[in-house]
Structure formats: structure tokens, C-alpha cells
Amino acid sequence: MSEAAEHLDPAAAGPGKAAVTTVIEGLRGQLGDRLSLSQAVREQHGRGETWHATKAPDAVAFAESADEVQAIVKLCAAHKVPVIAFGTGTSLEGHVAAERGGICIDVSRMDKVLQVNPEDMDVRVEPGVRRKQLNEHLRDTGLFFPIDPGADASLGGMAATRASGTNAVRYGTMRENVLSLEAVLADGRKIRTARRARKSSAGYDLTRLLVGSEGTLGIITEITLKLYGIPEAVSAAVCPFASLEGAVATTIETIQSGIPVARIEILDDVQMQDLNAYSGLSLPERDTLFLEFHGTQASVKEQAQLVQEIAAANGGEDFQWTTKPEARTQLWQARHDAAYAAKAAVPGGQLWATDVCVPISRLAECIMQTKQDLQESFLRAPIVGHVGDGNFHVAFVLRPDHPEEFEEATRINDRLIQRALSMDGTCTGEHGVGNGKIKYLNAELGESVSVMRQIKLALDPDNILNPGKIVPV
Known part of the structure; x- marks a missing residue:
């Protein structure tokens, strides 16, 4: 043999x-x-x-x-x-x-930045290029790529899962920032979905079809991405609140007021306890907003002042903001480490991170009901999220030798997703479907799932591309 x-x-x-x-x-x-x-x-x-x-x-x-x-x-x-x-x-x-x-x-060895077009503000990369690697490569051009899911993920994977992250409230998700893809289909054909033009009416939008397809329709071999000018000024702010409801209300009012925040993240009191322990911070262990503002020196100052006023009216206290790069870096590194901080709080625990997204008018209701579920449970699970676009996460950390914890997390997760769907939201704002959320798609999309299945079988009749993901075949 x-x-x-x-x-x-x-x-x-x-x-x-x-x-x-x-x-x-x-x-x-x-x-x-x-x-x-x-x-x-x-x-x-x-x-x-x-x-x-x-x-x-x-x-x-x-x-x-x-x-x-x-x-x-x-x-x-x-x-x-x-x-x-x-x-x-x-x-x-x-x-x-x-x-x-x-x-x-x-594809991690396919990690070349192939072409930067500063005048057109776009870049062509191989799928193994990581987001931090790309921004380091762009440093001297005055441009940057803003999509930031936290992990130093590959851009091919980010396109395949339609990633977003902390900057999505201002810059959008991968869906809005991929101009074109090269991909290999299930039969071995290599296609390019579009040219570099910023808009086109030429046929079906194959780019958007493949973005978020999780490797079930084609394997991405090249990506053309939009870039943005590095802002003249950047400031970050932290504001603890007397209540979680006040932090959510501040988020909603900030967005509805048209203040162009670049980042607005919520971390509940449990998450703040974990962050302080993991990242060596000494922030108040209360429900907190992390924010970031991009623009000119004057506009950044104005944005911070406006949000400070909104926060104060909703129980926000000790609003602090800074333009110092080292302070901003420390703050956002701590935010990106939130899942690892939660995991570290339960020795031997395994992370189960789930997410939903709802219309922003229902955000407060969804988060508060979820917090109530967690307070009534024996599980310790922090809430953290990109609340500027209605997306938040619950991080369950489960001990493998305690099956009752998995059962309880499943119960709470099911309630969370059904709650989000009842509010005209989605079972996943950015994590994707994979095999973890297949069972919720019919409830969310109904007959559209059968159309997805038809597309899958048309492009991959033998079901060889990442079988068992998104739609069962």
C-alpha cells in the first residue's frame, strides 16, 4: 500500500x-x-x-x-x-x-502585491497577501486598505468570507471594496470577473457572486481592491457608560446624526474585565465604547466633541480622546484581542464566537435582550461588536469536559439568532455561514436558499468545492 x-x-x-x-x-x-x-x-x-x-x-x-x-x-x-x-x-x-x-x-505562499495604481487608488494582489502586509507595502504611497476584521487574515480569505470588521461603518465591507477577482472554477476554468473600472453594467456581477461564497463556487487566485487616502488626522476615544443601554443609545444617535465615525465598538462590562486582565489595561470595567475619527485636524476634533455631547446625555462618563499613535495602537490592539482575552479568562476553554446583525433601530432591543439571557445563564460570555452597523458578537468560552455548557451556549445562540431574524436581521453579519450556521439559512432566506443551491450545482455539479458549506447539496 x-x-x-x-x-x-x-x-x-x-x-x-x-x-x-x-x-x-x-x-x-x-x-x-x-x-x-x-x-x-x-x-x-x-x-x-x-x-x-x-x-x-x-x-x-x-x-x-x-x-x-x-x-x-x-x-x-x-x-x-x-x-x-x-x-x-x-x-x-x-x-x-x-x-x-x-x-x-x-495559498499562503501566493503572497505577492502585484500592482499598485496610486492614481486610480487600487491594488492587485495574490490571495495569500495579509492585510497588515498590504498596508505596510502601501505605507509610502499615502494610501491604505481599511477593511480590518481583527485577525491578520489573508485577503483571499477575507474576500471569500465577505469580511468586514471595525472600519466597516465608514469604509464598508469586502463586498464594497473588491473591484475584480480572478478565480478557478470547479472544472478548472480560470476566469476574471471584471476590469478595474469603478463601475460597470456589463453582464452579471460575478465579482459579488464570488465574494462571500466561501470557496464553494471558485478558488480565488487574485484580487483587485479599492484603496483610500490616509487621513490627515486620526483620533481615538474611550467612553465608559453607566449602562449598556446608554452605550447603545449613543451609537444609534451618533449614526443617525450623520457623524462620520470610522469606528464605533461596544464592549460590555464582562469584556472590559477580560481585556484589562489580558492586555494589561486599567480601564473602567463598565460597558464602554471605543471610537475612532478620521479627517482633518478640525473635523476630527469636531466629531469627537459632538459624540462626547451625545454620550454625556446617555450616561457616558470620562470621555477621553487622543491623537497619539501609540495610544491608538494600544487601544485597537486590545480590541482585536477581545476574543483571546475572553478565552484566557476560562483556563482550558474553547472559543465559540457567534454574531448577528440587525437594523440599527432594533440594535438596543436586541443587545439588551441578549444581555438579559446571559445574566440569567450560568455561562460567562462577553458581548462585543461593531455596533455602528448593527453587528455584535457573543463570545462563549466552553470547557470541553462540561457538555452542559455547550448545550446552554446552543440554547442562547439559537435564541439570539431567532431574535435577530424576528427583527429583520441576519444570522451572521460577518462571520459567514461555513457549516456552523447552515441550519439558520432557510429561516432567514426561504426560497432563496434553493436558488443558491441551483447556482452551486450549475457551477459545481459534482460538489467538489468546499462541500458541506453554506447550502447542503
Whole structure:
């Protein structure tokens, strides 16, 4: 028996052991030592950052070019072997789990910034480029890429999951900031979805179809992104509140007043306790808003003053703002570490981060009812969120040897999602569907799910691209 066949599960459904073995042997000839069958490597590529079960692929192929991705997909398509794309593994809803085994294509070595067009304010990159890497590359151009999901994710993964993050309230999500994609389809065809023009009426919008498709319709091999001018002035602010309701009310009034905040994040009292312990801060352990303002020196000052007035009217106290880069960096690093801070508060715990998004007029109601559920529960789970666009998260940290905690988190999560749907919201504002939220799509979208299934089968009739995600086939 060959090494390629030894580790395969004889009970595996789908393509069959012989087909997978044939593909692995073929890829070994193409990639050499860039094809890994190591159990540790395979398991690393079969999990994201949360509690979802690890489901390892049969092999991991480290691609270095779009042509290699195309060749791998063609070989897998010929034998009907599943293909799962992998960037950095920072997803939260089981996106990279190899539900039916197959080949994981790791694109992290495709990490070149291919073309910067300063006059047009756009950039062309390979999918393995990370967001921090891109902004470091752009530093001397006066431009930056604002989408910031927290993790130093790959841009290919961010496009595939339609990521957003802390800056979305001002700059939008990946949906608004991807101009064009190059992708390899399930049959091995390589397509480009659009040109660099800022708008087009030429045919179906394939770019938006692939953004957020989570690797189920094509594997992204190149991305063209919008860029923005680095603002003249940036200031950050922190404001604790007497109540969570006051913090949410300040958010709603700020947005409805048209104040162009770049970031407005809510952290409840539990999250602030965890942050102080994890990040070495000494902020008040109360429900708090973190804010950031972009613009000219005068406009940034004006924005901060206006929000301070709104906050004061809603029980905000000790509103502090600063333009010092080091203070801003410390603040937002702490915010990005919120999930890790929550996890650290429960030794041995596993993170289950969930999110919903509702119309901003229903935000206060949704958050307060969720907080009530958590206060009545034996679980300790902080609330944190990008409340400027109605999106917030609950971070459950569960101990694997306490099944009652998982059952309780499932109950609260179900209530949270049904609550959001009843408010005309969504089961996921930015985490995506993966395999974690499939069961909620019918309730949210109804017959549209069957249309999604038709699109999936039209582009991937053998269901080889990341099977088991978004819609069951």
C-alpha cells in the first residue's frame, strides 16, 4: 500500500479511496515536497479558530501560482475529489473543515502585491497577501486598505468570507471594496470577473457572486481592491457608560446624526474585565465604547466633541480622546484581542464566537435582550461588536469536559439568532455561514436558499468545492 493510501479513512464517502490516492500520487509528481500528508499539517488545515470539530483533508497542497491552483483543481475535478481553499485559518464558522476529505489548497505562499495604481487608488494582489502586509507595502504611497476584521487574515480569505470588521461603518465591507477577482472554477476554468473600472453594467456581477461564497463556487487566485487616502488626522476615544443601554443609545444617535465615525465598538462590562486582565489595561470595567475619527485636524476634533455631547446625555462618563499613535495602537490592539482575552479568562476553554446583525433601530432591543439571557445563564460570555452597523458578537468560552455548557451556549445562540431574524436581521453579519450556521439559512432566506443551491450545482455539479458549506447539496 502506498503512503498516500495508508492514512485514508476506509469508511470515507464521496470520491472513494482509490480516487483520492490517484490524485495524491499525481500531485506528488507536480508539487514534490509541497504536498504534505503529515497528520499535524492536515489537522492544522482542517480547523479554524473556534470550537468547530477538526476535519482534516487527505493532503495539503502548497500552491505558489494561479496556474498551480488550476492544475490541482483540474486533477481533482477529473476524479471528483473535494478541494478546500485555505488562507490563514482564522475563520470562525468551520469554513475550512474538510467535510468529505479531499485536497486542501494552501495559498499562503501566493503572497505577492502585484500592482499598485496610486492614481486610480487600487491594488492587485495574490490571495495569500495579509492585510497588515498590504498596508505596510502601501505605507509610502499615502494610501491604505481599511477593511480590518481583527485577525491578520489573508485577503483571499477575507474576500471569500465577505469580511468586514471595525472600519466597516465608514469604509464598508469586502463586498464594497473588491473591484475584480480572478478565480478557478470547479472544472478548472480560470476566469476574471471584471476590469478595474469603478463601475460597470456589463453582464452579471460575478465579482459579488464570488465574494462571500466561501470557496464553494471558485478558488480565488487574485484580487483587485479599492484603496483610500490616509487621513490627515486620526483620533481615538474611550467612553465608559453607566449602562449598556446608554452605550447603545449613543451609537444609534451618533449614526443617525450623520457623524462620520470610522469606528464605533461596544464592549460590555464582562469584556472590559477580560481585556484589562489580558492586555494589561486599567480601564473602567463598565460597558464602554471605543471610537475612532478620521479627517482633518478640525473635523476630527469636531466629531469627537459632538459624540462626547451625545454620550454625556446617555450616561457616558470620562470621555477621553487622543491623537497619539501609540495610544491608538494600544487601544485597537486590545480590541482585536477581545476574543483571546475572553478565552484566557476560562483556563482550558474553547472559543465559540457567534454574531448577528440587525437594523440599527432594533440594535438596543436586541443587545439588551441578549444581555438579559446571559445574566440569567450560568455561562460567562462577553458581548462585543461593531455596533455602528448593527453587528455584535457573543463570545462563549466552553470547557470541553462540561457538555452542559455547550448545550446552554446552543440554547442562547439559537435564541439570539431567532431574535435577530424576528427583527429583520441576519444570522451572521460577518462571520459567514461555513457549516456552523447552515441550519439558520432557510429561516432567514426561504426560497432563496434553493436558488443558491441551483447556482452551486450549475457551477459545481459534482460538489467538489468546499462541500458541506453554506447550502447542503
